[in-house]
Amino acid sequence: DVKVTQSSRYLVKRTGEKVFLECVQDMDHENMFWYRQDPGLGLRLIYFSYDVKMKEKGDIPEGYSVSREKKERFSLILESASTNQTSMYLCASTPSGTAGNYGYTFGSGTRLTVV
Amino acid sequence: QQQVKQSPQSLIVQKGGISIINCAYENTAFDYFPWYQQFPGKGPALLIAIRPDVSEKKEGRFTISFNKSAKQFSLHIMDSQPGDSATYFCALMNTGFQKLVFGTGTRLLVSP
Numbered sequence: 567d568v569k570v571t572q573s574s575r576y577l578v579k580r581t582g583e584k585v586f587l588e589c590v591q592d593m594d595h596e597n598m599f600w601y602r603q604d605p606g607l608g609l610r611l612i613y614f615s616y617d618v619k620m621k622e623k624g625d626i627p628e629g630y631s632v633s634r635e636k637k638e639r640f641s642l643i644l645e646s647a648s649t650n651q652t653s654m655y656l657c658a659s660t661p662s663g664t665a666g667n668y669g670y671t672f673g674s675g676t677r678l679t680v681v
Numbered sequence: 682q683q684q685v686k687q688s689p690q691s692l693i694v695q696k697g698g699i700s701i702i703n704c705a706y707e708n709t710a711f712d713y714f715p716w717y718q719q720f721p722g723k724g725p726a727l728l729i730a731i732r733p734d735v736s737e738k739k740e741g742r743f744t745i746s747f748n749k750s751a752k753q754f755s756l757h758i759m760d761s762q763p764g765d766s767a768t769y770f771c772a773l774m775n776t777g778f779q780k781l782v783f784g785t786g787t788r789l790l791v792s793p
Contacts, residue, residue, distance in 0.1 A: 570724070599781075606690070608783040608784055608785040663779070670727070
């Protein structure tokens, strides 16, 4: 069974901390994505990557960065966590050029609370 | 800006009834229209999808109706069951870019 694994289910961090959210997929997918999910706003794209070392800004990249040093791992970094970054973070992956056929595979999410 | 408008925000349907969720969009560059289903504590999972060259797609109790001229598409769940209780998201994609744009979600509760 294919999987996208997010390292933490729940995370509590203090304002100003640097936060790392990790995502690993075992499907050899080229494309990986980070979304945040908030009630009433749906899922909004933060960053995505089409391949190792590549990254593209999504719709709401401010306050975030990403790292993709290996194909299977895509990390989301909150440079200086703020309370408005309290949210559910979802990682997803899909094979290159096939998202229209197979859709995205999502992880179970990391619920981050910044206090 | 919200590229896709989804309604209703929440929906309560009796067991055996029909659940209907609607989405509307503006940008005609999108060419792939999926629906995702999300259960509590889980990530969204692809439920059913349609391309704009067809007006309807049915998979079991789930049907997508697509109106290209009106730029609207909807999900119909026939004979709704308590196990269908979940949050449903419509989404859009331009397959040239592989990025999904999601609606705001509909929380469906099917009462026994």
